[in-house]
Amino acid sequence: MDALSVTFAYTLLLIKMLIFAFNSRLLNEIITCMIKDWKECDISDKYTMTRIAYVSRWVSNIIICSHMTSVFLYAIGTIMKIKNENQTDVRELIIKMEIPFKIESTSVHVAVLVSQFIHQTSAAGMVGVINSLLIILVLHVCGQIDIMRQKLSEITQKNIERKNIEQDVNENIVKDLIVRHQQIITFSKNIENLYSNIALIQFVSNTLVICCLGFLIVISIGTPGGSMMLVKSVFFYFVMSLEAFVYCFVGQHLSTKSEMIGDSVYESFWYELSPSQNRDIYIMIIRSQQNLTLTIGKVMELSLRQFANILKASASYVSVLHAMY
Template sequence: MEEDWTNVNIYDKSVSCIMASNANLSRYCSNVLISINAAAAICYSVTNFLRLSTDFKENLNISSRVLPVKMKFPFKVDVSPLFELLAVGQILHVVSIATLVGMMNCLIITLVLHVSGQIDILRRELLTICGNGISQRDSIVTSVRLVIIRHQKIITLSENIEELYSDIALMQFLSNTVVICCIGFTIIASLVRDGAIVVILKSAIFYVAVTLEAFIFCFAGEYLSAKSKSVGDAAYEALWYNMTPAECRILLFVILRSQKRLTITAGNVMDLSLEGFTSVMKASASYMSVLHAMY
């Protein structure tokens, strides 16, 4: 990415505009995702912090405060200001972990959007190979050679993203399926109990954040695959009929290579796509219904 930004021609406004628009979009998506994760962590922690567990012993209403994250200490923690300090420390810890997870999700969006921007630049170069009345054979061959080099760089970057996020995506898929199932079951089971509003408030945003996390990985893989296949369409839409048969055969290899779509897999088991996201949601709903029937 640094090399692409370093080599961008500041005098080519269209290339700069493509890269800047993708960078702005990734920045906007990152802010939204980090905000949602932080809001889910704060909502989950604050509802526990404000909740009071009331025990009735010997006809006395004894109220004990509950920490956001349940822990056992060898000393009494429900006295001020120790309780407040521990509660604030736990909230800050939970929010920092949620923000870190959001940053990991933002990174894959940033990488995929950067690759898509490079693909848009590649498609633009393919469409303008013979669009300016170029008659010199050397100029066309040079342009095609530069297109192939850029395409190979895009493939290499995509493979690096796949290598980085393949195992992470597999763990996310497995954990998100279980977490979505458990949170959904908790929300359904709490509807018939007292204090359902507190449980729903605590779990709803967290449910949205976990579901959005699974959707991000699947959408990134789907978007990358769709963009990679558009390279072949751009090569076919180029003015190849102004080239010699030898030069057209070079473009044919570009079309053939683009048919092998770029993608991100979950541990080399399945491709990340919107179909995979629906499979996760279906599996979570199935497990949820089984738990609800057993409960």
């Protein structure tokens, strides 16, 4: 079970990297759109985008550090087992693997352990970067939605004496909002195309990995030498659950934010606009009724309900395995 959980994690990383390699043009398009948004923002927009960027950086650091910490604790659990058992014939490794030479001396054993630790740390960091990228992209879209809602509040006709000037201002704002709304929809679809298949594989892999780690934790409690396995598995279990939660949360957050567009459009001073501008507002309301979502392989939407389903399915599998054990 220990080796199987690590194998699933590495396989998932490999598949993610292959998907990114095949969709490099789409990724470049997404990054280009983000750069364009930063270049074209005004002072008020820049404040909102800077705040979103700060939150994205803070969350990304937590995710990457948590993945690397899980590797560190996983290695500590292996070292504790080595010292406890005082192995001589079969030397324990961080990752169970077959190598083309025999580990007969302590120096070779240490060299292999260090190599595995560096490799595992870099892989964990890459997983954290890929997950952080999803958060950054979704939060960027949500920031653009907040800016759009702020622009909607500017549609008003406060000064009746300057009616013609205000009408021109409102017309420019409406045109800008239509363009911005289309950019938000396009950007969200690009994120969906990039991460849809990743989310599908993530959903299956996280269910199995959480199941394996949960089973190891259950059978290690109260057994001799189980503390080493708990050190290796508990934080690994937490990180895998966090990874599944991140995907489900960003999908839920994007869907919730997109619902606010229609409400903000309706709550604006649309009745002070001309009939032609009202038709544009009406079209925006219709388009915003279809929520922006992230899906699991274009089959079902990513939401907190799906995260609950992952934990529920994993707990069911653990109970079955424990009964058979």
